Amino acid sequence: MTTHRKPADLRPTPETVSHPLPGTARELFDALPRLPGLRTEVIDGRLIVSPVGTPEHARVAMRLYGALLPLIEERGWDGFSGNVDVCIDGPRDPVEPDFVLAPADCPRWGERELLSSGLLMVAEVVSPGSAVDDRDRKPGLYAAGLVPVMLLVDPVASPATVTVFSEPKGGEYRTVTRVDMGDLLRLPAPLDVTLDTSALAGTTGSG
Template identity: 55%
Template sequence: MTISKPEPAVSDTAPHHLRDVFDALPPMPDVRAEVIEGKVILSPLGTPEHSWMASDLHDALLPLRREHGWRGAPGGVNVCIEGPRDSCQPDYVLSPPDCPRWGHLELLSSGILLAAEVVSPGSARIDRDDKPKVYAKGKVPVYLLIDPIGDEPGVTVYSKPVDGAYTSMTKVTVGSPITLPEPVGFELDTSIFKG
């Protein structure tokens, strides 16, 4: 006679995925919490200058937003990366008003038009190295990287995501115009990011 051990009970509320752990975290004011490539990343909020650059981008895109009825949000909007279910909080998000969502609080990455990050000392590696991969995996059509702290302050546009990687990249120094390709279709004067 063989006696089998009963399987341990698994709670229906026990987290089965890192994303479930992330979703169970309490609100943390003054901290940006993201899941990036399977890791929970906590970072301090940026300086006022950091926030102002995102707001300046928001203002620059106002004519485009009005023309198309698009929504823009400097900070505070989470984006769920389809596939790995990573959760990112870009410094700026441009989306149509009917952008699909993951739950009530997050926009789905493939439904947004543009994600932008402003590099700060605490986010440099993540914004420059990790975020292009994460946003491309999530099929974000345009990733705008504003880098005021590089050796030469610059702005980079990543576009045309294919198989989890961007196939097009354009970089200019701050002060030069740069094209935000379709679906955005806008020439951005980057002199708005001069500090």
């Protein structure tokens, strides 16, 4: 008999998890209870549970939200600074970007997770504990999920940088543009806006 797994918005509690134990990272993610104060993602088949970012880390994400707020309001989009799960189309892996830009009618996987192919942009803020995943793994993951634009804010690099990835195809972004933090950076379609990255200047701690 085939057992149909519940979507992520109906994750069972530990008391209701059926046996045998989940066999994949996605199934384990679905079986977990809510974990306040922790970020839970699946990256390259690994279930990763990590603390939420430091206040400095969150400040950068909020500054990005503030910088894009006029565009969000003008176009009727939704902007989320953390705490929103994204489901990568295809493998259905869940991730939690530091910032998500989406149309108001973005399709979902279940009720909780936004589908990656319906997003406008995601952004990650690099911290020492997330550097390898953010710099090396997340661009390919988001490209495979057909997120049209990824922004990588790297305040722990020397010098600090901001990189925009666009034109996803074949699991990678074909166009990559990097500037020093403080310079102007053009964010391509569907945003078509120039970001003054000096608005993001700041430092971040571990997390």
